[in-house]
Amino acid sequence: MIRPAIVLVRPQLGMNIGMAARAMWNFELDDMRLVAPRDGWPNPDAGPAAAGADRLLSEVRVHADIASALADCTLTFATTVRPRHMDKPVITPREAARRVHEAAAKGQKSAILFGPERSGLSADDLAAIQTIVTCPVNPDFGSLNLAQAVLLIAHEWYQSEARGAVADVAWTPDLEMASHAEVTGFLQQLIADLEAVGYFNVPSRTPATKRMLAQMLTRPEFTSDEVRSWRGIIRALTSRRRP
Amino acid sequence: MIRPAIVLVRPQLGMNIGMAARAMWNFELDDMRLVAPRDGWPNPDAGPAAAGADRLLSEVRVHADIASALADCTLTFATTVRPRHMDKPVITPREAARRVHEAAAKGQKSAILFGPERSGLSADDLAAIQTIVTCPVNPDFGSLNLAQAVLLIAHEWYQSEARGAVADVAWTPDLEMASHAEVTGFLQQLIADLEAVGYFNVPSRTPATKRMLAQMLTRPEFTSDEVRSWRGIIRALTSRRRP
Numbered sequence: 329m330i331r332p333a334i335v336l337v338r339p340q341l342g343m344n345i346g347m348a349a350r351a352m353w354n355f356e357l358d359d360m361r362l363v364a365p366r367d368g369w370p371n372p373d374a375g376p377a378a379a380g381a382d383r384l385l386s387e388v389r390v391h392a393d394i395a396s397a398l399a400d401c402t403l404t405f406a407t408t409v410r411p412r413h414m415d416k417p418v419i420t421p422r423e424a425a426r427r428v429h430e431a432a433a434k435g436q437k438s439a440i441l442f443g444p445e446r447s448g449l450s451a452d453d454l455a456a457i458q459t460i461v462t463c464p465v466n467p468d469f470g471s472l473n474l475a476q477a478v479l480l481i482a483h484e485w486y487q488s489e490a491r492g493a494v495a496d497v498a499w500t501p502d503l504e505m506a507s508h509a510e511v512t513g514f515l516q517q518l519i520a521d522l523e524a525v526g527y528f529n530v531p532s533r534t535p536a537t538k539r540m541l542a543q544m545l546t547r548p549e550f551t552s553d554e555v556r557s558w559r560g561i562i563r564a565l566t567s568r569r570r571p
Numbered sequence: 572m573i574r575p576a577i578v579l580v581r582p583q584l585g586m587n588i589g590m591a592a593r594a595m596w597n598f599e600l601d602d603m604r605l606v607a608p609r610d611g612w613p614n615p616d617a618g619p620a621a622a623g624a625d626r627l628l629s630e631v632r633v634h635a636d637i638a639s640a641l642a643d644c645t646l647t648f649a650t651t652v653r654p655r656h657m658d659k660p661v662i663t664p665r666e667a668a669r670r671v672h673e674a675a676a677k678g679q680k681s682a683i684l685f686g687p688e689r690s691g692l693s694a695d696d697l698a699a700i701q702t703i704v705t706c707p708v709n710p711d712f713g714s715l716n717l718a719q720a721v722l723l724i725a726h727e728w729y730q731s732e733a734r735g736a737v738a739d740v741a742w743t744p745d746l747e748m749a750s751h752a753e754v755t756g757f758l759q760q761l762i763a764d765l766e767a768v769g770y771f772n773v774p775s776r777t778p779a780t781k782r783m784l785a786q787m788l789t790r791p792e793f794t795s796d797e798v799r800s801w802r803g804i805i806r807a808l809t810s811r812r813r814p
Contacts, residue, residue: 354715380714464729466729469597470597527807549791564770
């Protein structure tokens with residue numbers, strides 16, 4: 329069974345990493361990835377808090393950035409407390425669990441991102457992710473901590489009717505969807521080519537423009553073939569300019 | 572709205588009582604009852620752990636035994652980790668949430684019992700309760716702590732379809748999807764630009780390649796903005812070649 333990766337982005341406290349591991353293993357999730365943990369890795373505070381889920385910690389993969397953490401993943405979800413206004417769908421943990429299982433049944437790996445304890449994920453983090461997951465909570469008292477958020481997501485994954493069930497849709501095209509690494513590679517090529525032609529001519533707006541490009545490439549859910557074709561097209565269009 | 576009572580039976584640590592209160596209020600449950608708390612009540616460790624859900628603690632009702640705690644309740648549920656053999660139905664938190672809402676719609680109050688941290692509810696405790704609630708967890712690693720068990724039950728109550736309030740897809744971006752004319756216009760520009768750089772260099776395969784391009788532009792359901800951005804990008808990449 330393909331299980332989703334739980335990706336903790338810039339986590340601060342080792343204790344929270346351990347408690348998140350324990351929450352994952354309560355529901356048989358075992359693929360934890362860390363992006364730039366504040367205090368490095370391994371962290372001596374993680375083991376005691378994992379309380380028996382130590383195997384997950386020993387198998388943790390540490391990544392320098394989100395792109396490398398998600399390289400092999402096709403579906404990407406980001407958890408946020410309050411959805412900011414952006415062009416991403418916002419779904420519940422229950423619906424996310426359903427989609428994760430549906431993707432797994434087609435051989436696709438999903439990743440679910442969790443932000444740092446204080447600040448959550450940044451707008452730049454979110455730009456590269458397909459779908460926002462927000463747990464409905466008391467609007468006057470909404471603070472779930474990191475391990476609790478992981479617990480609810482893992483519980484929904486474990487409890488989902490979609491786990492081991494047959495989908496309602498009889499047939500969908502058997503498309504090989506692009507992995508995050510394929511989309512990221514395309515994005516980097518595109519940015520480099522656009523830099524070469526002076527596309528980013530207003531420095532103050534460059535970060536927003538690059539975010540728009542990331543958004544534009546992640547939103548439509550390209551197939552692997554489409555990404556390859558796009559790269560070929562960009563290459564063909566730019567090749568004449570180079571000696 | 573009639574909300575279920577959360578009944579902690581012989582709880583040991585004030586901190587756990589506080590964390591359970593916080594988990595309840597995360598999902599708008601506010602009726603906490605204690606049966607024979609080990610260290611009496613109030614407990615100075617509870618407030619700090621409640622982290623803002625202090626109102627629940629100030630309104631807690633303390634009872635000497637389970638019978639008096641449940642006096643006004645019609646449906647009674649008891650949470651256990653491993654169901655022991657007894658003549659009680661065993662259901663999931665999700666099903667329990669459904670029944671609690673159904674009962675509330677008929678004006679009936681429910682109670683959900685949680686046992687002491689170490690031992691859980693005794694056989695005598697369970698004898699007086701109608702229905703057992705067990706959360707499906709990893710059979711090799713099933714330990715949820717008290718506050719986590721309360722969190723899952725409260726989350727299921729809040730998220731239940733029977734409550735009627737929560738949509739699985741909370742928000743989808745109000746995207747203006749591209750019209751067929753916009754996509755076709757983009758396709759024609761792209762084909763013209765690719766012809767100019769000799770992309771269609773094998774005449775016999777040109778029809779198939781153009782069909783692939785049409786497929787590639789229609790399959791992912793672009794927005795109008797995305798089509799405009801793509802056209803701008805193609806223009807930027809090709810403009811240098813033209814005098």
